[in-house]
Amino acid sequence: MRNIWAIGRREFSSYFNSAIAYIAITVFLVLVGICVFYADDFLDNNEATLRPFLSWVPLLFIFFLPAVTMRLISEEKKTGSLEMLITMPIRDVELVLGKLLGAFMFLLMTLALTLVYPVLIDYLGPLDWGTVIGGYLGLILLGLAYLGVGVMTSCWTKNQIVAFILALLICAVLYFIDWVVGTLAGSWGEVFAHFSFKAHFDNIAKGVLDTRDIIFYLSVVILTITISTFSLESRRWT
Amino acid sequence: MSSAEPIQKDEAHQAAKSSDNVPMIEVNNLRKFYGPVEALRGISFQVGRGEIVGFLGPNGAGKTTTMKILTGYISATAGTYRVAGHDGYSESLELREKIGYLPENAPLYPDMGVTEYLEFVCRIRRIPKNEWSARIASIIQRCGLSAMAHKDIGDLSKGYRQRVGLAQAMIHEPPILILDEPTSGLDPNQIVEIRNLIKELGKDRTIILSTHNLPEVQMTCTRMIIIADGRKVADGTAEELQQAGEDARFITSIRLPDNTTAEEVIQQLEALNGVAKVENMPSPAGHFRAALTANGDTDLSDEIFQCVTSKEWALTELRRDIVDLEKVFHKLTQY
Numbered sequence: 001m002r003n004i005w006a007i008g009r010r011e012f013s014s015y016f017n018s019a020i021a022y023i024a025i026t027v028f029l030v031l032v033g034i035c036v037f038y039a040d041d042f043l044d045n046n047e048a049t050l051r052p053f054l055s056w057v058p059l060l061f062i063f064f065l066p067a068v069t070m071r072l073i074s075e076e077k078k079t080g081s082l083e084m085l086i087t088m089p090i091r092d093v094e095l096v097l098g099k100l101l102g103a104f105m106f107l108l109m110t111l112a113l114t115l116v117y118p119v120l121i122d123y124l125g126p127l128d129w130g131t132v133i134g135g136y137l138g139l140i141l142l143g144l145a146y147l148g149v150g151v152m153t154s155c156w157t158k159n160q161i162v163a164f165i166l167a168l169l170i171c172a173v174l175y176f177i178d179w180v181v182g183t184l185a186g187s188w189g190e191v192f193a194h195f196s197f198k199a200h201f202d203n204i205a206k207g208v209l210d211t212r213d214i215i216f217y218l219s220v221v222i223l224t225i226t227i228s229t230f231s232l233e234s235r236r237w238t
Numbered sequence: 239m240s241s242a243e244p245i246q247k248d249e250a251h252q253a254a255k256s257s258d259n260v261p262m263i264e265v266n267n268l269r270k271f272y273g274p275v276e277a278l279r280g281i282s283f284q285v286g287r288g289e290i291v292g293f294l295g296p297n298g299a300g301k302t303t304t305m306k307i308l309t310g311y312i313s314a315t316a317g318t319y320r321v322a323g324h325d326g327y328s329e330s331l332e333l334r335e336k337i338g339y340l341p342e343n344a345p346l347y348p349d350m351g352v353t354e355y356l357e358f359v360c361r362i363r364r365i366p367k368n369e370w371s372a373r374i375a376s377i378i379q380r381c382g383l384s385a386m387a388h389k390d391i392g393d394l395s396k397g398y399r400q401r402v403g404l405a406q407a408m409i410h411e412p413p414i415l416i417l418d419e420p421t422s423g424l425d426p427n428q429i430v431e432i433r434n435l436i437k438e439l440g441k442d443r444t445i446i447l448s449t450h451n452l453p454e455v456q457m458t459c460t461r462m463i464i465i466a467d468g469r470k471v472a473d474g475t476a477e478e479l480q481q482a483g484e485d486a487r488f489i490t491s492i493r494l495p496d497n498t499t500a501e502e503v504i505q506q507l508e509a510l511n512g513v514a515k516v517e518n519m520p521s522p523a524g525h526f527r528a529a530l531t532a533n534g535d536t537d538l539s540d541e542i543f544q545c546v547t548s549k550e551w552a553l554t555e556l557r558r559d560i561v562d563l564e565k566v567f568h569k570l571t572q573y
Contacts, residue, residue, distance in 0.1 A: 006361040010350075017349040080345030084406070087309040087341075088362050089334040236313040 003094040004101055007085075011072065011102025025110055028064050032057060036117060048125030053117055054135045054205045058198070061139075061146055062175060066167035068106055069150025070160045072099040073232075078158040086232075096228040100144075100151050100221075107143045111136060131207050138204035141217040142197060146171050148224030155231035171197075174220075260323065261286050262414055262444040263308065268317035270303055270468075277303045279468035280317070285461075287413075290440035292455035293448035295465035296571050301448040302342055304465070305418050308446070309339045322413055335363075338412040342419050344403030348392030352383060352402055355391060356409060363410040373409055381405045382431060396423040404432065408439065415439065417447040421454060433458050452563050466571040479566050485514065486532040490542050491555035493525055498551070500526050510545055512536040529559065 015021040035056040076082035085095060118132045146167075153166040173180070178193035193199045197220075200213040261284035270278040278300045285291050293301045306312045308321060310330045319326040324333040347355060356374045365373060378387050381401040386394055391402055400423060407415055420436065421429045436445060436458055449455060455462050456476045464472040464479070472479050492503060500518060503526050507516045514533045521527035532538050539556055546553045 002364065003362060006358060009361075010347075010358050014347065014349055079348075080341060080343065081347055083306070083311050083341045084339070084345055087311050087334055087337070087339045088359075089331050090362065091331065235311070 003090045004098040007090075007095060007098025008101030008105065011099055012105040015068075015102075015106055021106075024064070024067060025113065028060065028110065029113060029116075031060055032114060032117065035060065048121050048127050050118060050121065050127065050131055050135055053114075053121075054138070057114070057139055058142055058175065058201055061143055062168060062171045064110075065103075065107065065143060065146040066150045066153075066164045066171060069099075069103050069147055069154055069167060070164040071154070072103060072151055073154040073228075074157050074160050074163045078160075092232045093225065093229045095232065096151060096155070096225050099154075100147055100225065103147045103151065104144060107147060108140070111139060111143070131205070134207040134209065135205045137209075138201050141204065141214060142201045145174075145197065145217045145220040145224075148221040148228075149174070152224040152228045152231070155228045261320075262289075262322055263446065264320045265304075265308070266318045268304065268307060268314045268319060270300075270307065270312075271315045277468055278307075278314070278317075281465065281468070281470050282317075283463055283470060283473060285444055285446060287444055288441065289461055290436065290445045290447070290459045292459035292462040293446060293465065294450075294452070294455060294462055294567065295448075297450075299465045299571070300468045301465055302418055305339075305416050305446070305448065306341075309337055309416055310334050311341075335410075336413055338407030338410065338415045340400075340403045340407045340415075340417045340420055342422075344400050346391045346399060346402055346406075349390065351388060351390055352378070352394075353387050355402065356405060359406045359409055365410060377405045377409050380408075380435065382428075397425060397428045400424060401428075401432070404435070413443050415443060415445045415447075417445065419449055420447055421449065421451065429454070452567060456563060464567065464570050471570045472566075476563060479570075480560055480563060481535065486535050486538065487559035488530045488532070488538045488542060489519075489527070489555060489557055489559050490530065490546070490553070491521065491525060491527040492546060493552040493554055495551065503551075504528065506545055506549065507542070510538070510541045512538055512541065525554070527555070 032053070036052045039052070039056070073082065076085065086092070090098075118127060118129075121127050122129075149170050150163070150167040153170065154160075154163040156166065157163050174195065175197040178196035178199055194216075200216045203210055203213045263283075263285040265284070266282050268278050268281045269276070281300065281304060293304070295301050303312075307314045307326070308319060310326065310333060313327070321333045322336040324330075324336065326333060350358070353374060356377065357370060360367075360370045360373065378384055381404055383398065383401050383405060386398050386402075391399060394402065400420065404417070404420060407417065417436070421432050424432060433454065436447065439445065440458075440460070447459070459476075461473070461475055462479065463470060490507075494500070494503070504516050504518065507513060507528065507530060510530075512532050513530050515531040517529045517531075519527040519529055530538055530542065537558075539558070542556060543553065
């Protein structure tokens with residue numbers, strides 16, 4: 001546990017050692033604002049709702065979160081510092097969990113900053129804070145699953161950009177899988193809907209808190225952590 | 239109670255003594271393939287407590303690969319190894335706790351400050367938090383980093399980054415240090431400082447260091463292991479390696495009496511038991527100097543001394559010639 005915390009802490013604080021994190025958060029918040037208030041005629045609809053927010057943030061996350069995770073392990077592979085970290089008394093799974101924790105803290109901080117939008121909307125008209133809580137819980141779970149995918153692809157390559165693109169593709173496919181496959185294969189769409197990030201997110205965002213949705217996201221996180229750990233361990237297989 | 243004390247002390251003393259005989263590093267027939275390439279072809283060696291062992295070899299000989307296996311970064315294809323009594327496979331975590339490792343080129347986090355980084359290492363190394371500041375202050379002072387303590391690692395020169403790498407390897411006071419080219423990229427003054435630091439540390443722990451620099455090994459290490467093409471080709475002290483495989487050579491100087499010529503002396507010396515060759519060497523007038531090569535590793539000094547004294551010549555020099563270590567290295571690593 002202490003190793004996970006040590007690595008998570010270091011990762012979280014290293015986000016702020018360069019200006020990139022500040023720029024990324026600012027751009028993300030501005031984009032969310034533009035999408036929420038302008039893309040769907042929100043201001044003309046005359047309804048105080050979090051719906052546009054909850055439909056846009058998952059899409060923006062597909063770009064934003066892979067950018068958060070891309071360097072986590074790939075950069076250490078490239079510079080060689082991974083060797084230093086791995087030869088310390090740390091289990092490979094602790095290393096992966098620590099990296100994920102660092103990115104997760106960054107996600108929580110970003111989400112906390114987006115609270116400015118529900119507050120703004122509430123100022124325009126009364127907002128149902130129950131849906132806000134449900135929506136944020138959904139975003140946290142969805143975001144964590146995206147981060148898991150990002151950590152996993154970051155384990156696969158030395159190249160941050162490759163890690164970013166792979167994570168983005170996987171997240172996009174998983175988000176839209178029911179829509180993509182559903183139109184093509186009819187009844188198969190129902191099967192694939194079970195693997196869709198979007199379908200599970202929509203359930204939670206509607207305020208329907210079903211353990212199946214929560215278990216789904218946690219399963220994705222556990223799966224990506226497992227694959228990441230195996231990827232790291234693969235250096236020992238000869 | 240008090241009467242039992244001396245016995246306990248004695249037992250503890252004996253236990254400590256017997257643990258001295260247990261090798262801190264024990265490597266048995268280690269082999270490593272990178273795909274089809276065989277990087278290590280069965281390497282075995284042992285390193286005891288208090289030894290500073292220099293790993294020598296040409297580029298690509300397998301020095302770094304061996305170190306990466308010992309520190310648990312990669313695993314061997316075959317063979318076993320134990321470090322501080324811990325098996326390399328089943329007790330990897332315990333093993334890593336006992337090792338301080340400086341990989342080649344000291345890959346650190348450039349965006350972290352020196353002190354911040356050492357705190358991170360303290361946390362991972364499970365050093366109690368109330369000891370951090372004292373430990374960090376002492377290691378920063380020992381590694382000559384005082385002026386750099388508040389800088390970012392990325393802003394440091396290669397030499398200082400190397401020192402931060404050494405500091406992180408030593409901060410938990412491990413019994414074993416594994417250093418991959420600890421002095422590469424340092425200027426001559428820094429090399430001397432790091433060398434002295436390593437020597438001082440080596441008094442009570444086990445150190446393996448790799449280097450291309452032969453004088454460094456002679457000055458720092460108590461023993462050297464030479465690796466070439468994935469095999470161990472030599473293992474011993476500098477003196478042992480210098481003498482191994484070479485015919486012994488002795489240098490002698492004599493002050494010549496007026497009635498004696500150099501030729502006469504050469505004749506006398508050539509007649510001695512075990513002498514293969516006598517080479518006249520340049521010498522001041524009235525003196526004679528020669529190099530005598532023995533058949534194999536025979537000690538000629540007694541023979542020479544007796545011959546010279548029986549003739550009542552004045553002996554001014556008699557010593558065994560030291561073979562240049564670079565020649566030994568070259569000879570052993572040619573393939």
